[in-house]
Amino acid sequence: MPDSTTSRTGKLGFLRRLAPRLRPWRSRLVLAGVLIVVTSVISLAFPLVVRELLDAAFLESSMGTLDRIALFLLGLFAVQAVLNFAQSYLTASVSENVVAELRIELFDALVGQSPGFFARRRVGELSSRLASDVGVLQQVLRFGVPELVRQGLFLVGALVLVTATNPRLTLVTLTAVPVAILVGWLFGRRVRRYSTGIQDTLATAVARAEQVFTQIRTVQSFNRERWEAEAFAREIGSTRDQGLQRAVARAGLTGAVTFAAFGAIVAVLWQGGRLVLAGDLTAGTLVAFLLYAVTIAGAITSLAGFWGNIQEASGAAQRLFELLDHPRELDEPASPRPLPRPLDGSVRFDRVFFRYADDQPWVLEGVDLDIHSGQQVALVGPSGAGKSTLAALIPRFFDSSRGTVSIDGVPVREVALEELRAAIGVVPQEPMLFAGTIRDNLLYGDPDASPEQVEEAARRAHAHEFISGFPDGYDQWVGERGITLSGGQRQRLAIARVFLKRPRILILDEASSSLDAESEHLVQDALQELMKGRTTLVIAHRLSTVIRADRIVVLDGGAIEARGTHAELLDRSAVYARLYRRQFADALAGSAPLADGESP
Numbered sequence: 001m002p003d004s005t006t007s008r009t010g011k012l013g014f015l016r017r018l019a020p021r022l023r024p025w026r027s028r029l030v031l032a033g034v035l036i037v038v039t040s041v042i043s044l045a046f047p048l049v050v051r052e053l054l055d056a057a058f059l060e061s062s063m064g065t066l067d068r069i070a071l072f073l074l075g076l077f078a079v080q081a082v083l084n085f086a087q088s089y090l091t092a093s094v095s096e097n098v099v100a101e102l103r104i105e106l107f108d109a110l111v112g113q114s115p116g117f118f119a120r121r122r123v124g125e126l127s128s129r130l131a132s133d134v135g136v137l138q139q140v141l142r143f144g145v146p147e148l149v150r151q152g153l154f155l156v157g158a159l160v161l162v163t164a165t166n167p168r169l170t171l172v173t174l175t176a177v178p179v180a181i182l183v184g185w186l187f188g189r190r191v192r193r194y195s196t197g198i199q200d201t202l203a204t205a206v207a208r209a210e211q212v213f214t215q216i217r218t219v220q221s222f223n224r225e226r227w228e229a230e231a232f233a234r235e236i237g238s239t240r241d242q243g244l245q246r247a248v249a250r251a252g253l254t255g256a257v258t259f260a261a262f263g264a265i266v267a268v269l270w271q272g273g274r275l276v277l278a279g280d281l282t283a284g285t286l287v288a289f290l291l292y293a294v295t296i297a298g299a300i301t302s303l304a305g306f307w308g309n310i311q312e313a314s315g316a317a318q319r320l321f322e323l324l325d326h327p328r329e330l331d332e333p334a335s336p337r338p339l340p341r342p343l344d345g346s347v348r349f350d351r352v353f354f355r356y357a358d359d360q361p362w363v364l365e366g367v368d369l370d371i372h373s374g375q376q377v378a379l380v381g382p383s384g385a386g387k388s389t390l391a392a393l394i395p396r397f398f399d400s401s402r403g404t405v406s407i408d409g410v411p412v413r414e415v416a417l418e419e420l421r422a423a424i425g426v427v428p429q430e431p432m433l434f435a436g437t438i439r440d441n442l443l444y445g446d447p448d449a450s451p452e453q454v455e456e457a458a459r460r461a462h463a464h465e466f467i468s469g470f471p472d473g474y475d476q477w478v479g480e481r482g483i484t485l486s487g488g489q490r491q492r493l494a495i496a497r498v499f500l501k502r503p504r505i506l507i508l509d510e511a512s513s514s515l516d517a518e519s520e521h522l523v524q525d526a527l528q529e530l531m532k533g534r535t536t537l538v539i540a541h542r543l544s545t546v547i548r549a550d551r552i553v554v555l556d557g558g559a560i561e562a563r564g565t566h567a568e569l570l571d572r573s574a575v576y577a578r579l580y581r582r583q584f585a586d587a588l589a590g591s592a593p594l595a596d597g598e599s600p
């Protein structure tokens with residue numbers, strides 16, 4: 001899903017964006033640059049030494065000179081090897097650091113985005129960007145850029161040296177250049193197009209795999225393993241096909257450029273051979289010349305290959321920077337207003353309108369609601385009435401489109417997000433845990449809590465009993481999303497987590513699915529304990545909750561239809577009476593929740 005808001009960078013534009021990230025590593029880069037120059041000079045000197053060696057051996061028939069030059073060459077290459085090693089280490093250390101920072105920066109940018117941002121994207125795709133697009137950039141930084149510098153030096157150096165040796169032969173060598181440029185331009189664009197396609201389909205495939213793994217029970221219960229595997233295979237197949245097309249484009253690029261370059265060498269050999277035969281050139285000079293021609297040919301080939309890499313990296317970088325540049329939908333206030341201390345915890349909705357996007361219908365239309373400090377308000381209404389949406393506006397998971405939500409008289413938009421959210425505890429309908437130990441999950445509520453505090457919170461949430469029953473107690477491992485626990489256990493851990501957070505305001509979304517009577521009782525008890533002394537907005541699905549609440553608010557079609565106590569509403573609100581009648585049959589049968597996911 002492209003982000004239209006971001007600027008498109010040019011092909012080399014990403015290097016400009018990377019430059020500030022390279023700045024802290026200036027000294028290492030300069031040193032690496034110096035090493036590249038020195039090793040390149042050694043390589044460039046090689047043909048000259050070879051000329052001396054050959055001419056000394058063959059023209060002067062001097063065995064001593066031959067030995068000395070051979071030894072000198074060995075020493076020179078030993079030095080070059082050491083310097084190359086140092087240069088590789090330096091560039092690797094810079095690229096590893098820069099790429100790690102880029103990944104961290106991207107994660108920071110993503111984790112600060114609103115739930116709406118994630119609702120519009122596939123999570124697996126974002127993970128893939130974080131892994132593979134950044135990986136492509138790493139390759140270019142680590143190998144591509146140093147090679148670009150080295151081969152550039154080879155090209156210029158060798159050209160200068162051959163021109164000094166024999167300008168006419170140089171012209172023959174240079175015939176390869178326009179051919180290489182043309183071919184590079186033609187094939188390079190294709191390489192980029194296929195690379196972008198590969199990264200995109202790979203991201204889609206990874207996103208699909210991730211979705212399947214996290215919802216494996218749904219997949220298996222519908223017997224869709226084969227079907228999912230085939231869909232995955234189709235996407236991977238498309239990646240493979242594009243990979244092959246890219247390989248063809250690349251091979252075409254390299255092949256054509258190599259042919260042009262080596263064609264030029266043959267031309268030099270032919271022309272130079274005639275000069276040697278005519279006595280205008282020594283054999284040593286021709287060999288030196290040939291070595292330079294090979295160097296030039298190699299440089300042109302490498303630079304063409306590098307062009308392909310650049311095209312690929314540019315596509316990856318573009319997508320990364322689009323994500324990095326994506327503006328936050330929820331901005332931190334420029335000069336945040338502090339919440340009063342101590343916080344009373346009153347919540348007020350003032351003519352609040354909300355829709356999820358400009359082209360979508362209103363979900364909330366002019367909601368006015370006052371929740372006094374310490375009050376328990378039950379929000380009821382038919383499915384889709386906007387109850388969860390209303391609750392989500394308090395911790396600013398979304399911003400109201402019009403109107404104001406405020407806490408103790410301070411609009412939530414003007415409070416620093418961290419302070420705002422620290423004041424609010426949320427127990428969702430289906431609490432999710434993280435893969436880790438029970439303790440890790442509880443500490444999410446307060447990383448600094450002592451083991452005693454953790455246990456106290458677990459006791460108050462009626463979780464200590466079952467935790468103690470586990471072989472590893474608080475260190476028991478719970479699987480991905482807490483899959484190894486029962487629904488009721490997960491809910492009680494989620495409640496304990498909020499106990500540790502000690503928020504002033506609570507948002508509860510009651511589970512609409514039924515737990516067994518015992519488990520239900522424990523969860524209700526834990527929630528009652530949690531609500532004590534806190535301002536609570538509970539999206540109610542149970543009669544008992546509604547009856548206990550200080551006030552009931554009936555939401556219908558995005559507007560408040562009625563408010564009052566249970567008895568008042570039975571008289572006054574047709575919507576409530578209807579919800580209640582449906583609930584009544586269930587209530588007689590036990591404490592089962594409402595049918596159709598509706599509130600009473």
Ligand SMILES: Nc1ncnc2c1ncn2[C@@H]1O[C@H](COP(=O)(O)OP(=O)(O)OP(=O)(O)O)[C@@H](O)[C@H]1O
Nearest residue numbers: 119356363382383384385386387388389390597598
């Ligand atoms: N992220 C979203 N993007 C677009 N529309 C959404 C989004 N989330 C909810 N909606 C829509 O907003 C409306 C209100 O949804 P909401 O979840 O607030 O209702 P609810 O009263 O909590 O329902 P339920 O009791 O079934 O949970 C629905 O029509 C729903 O389709």
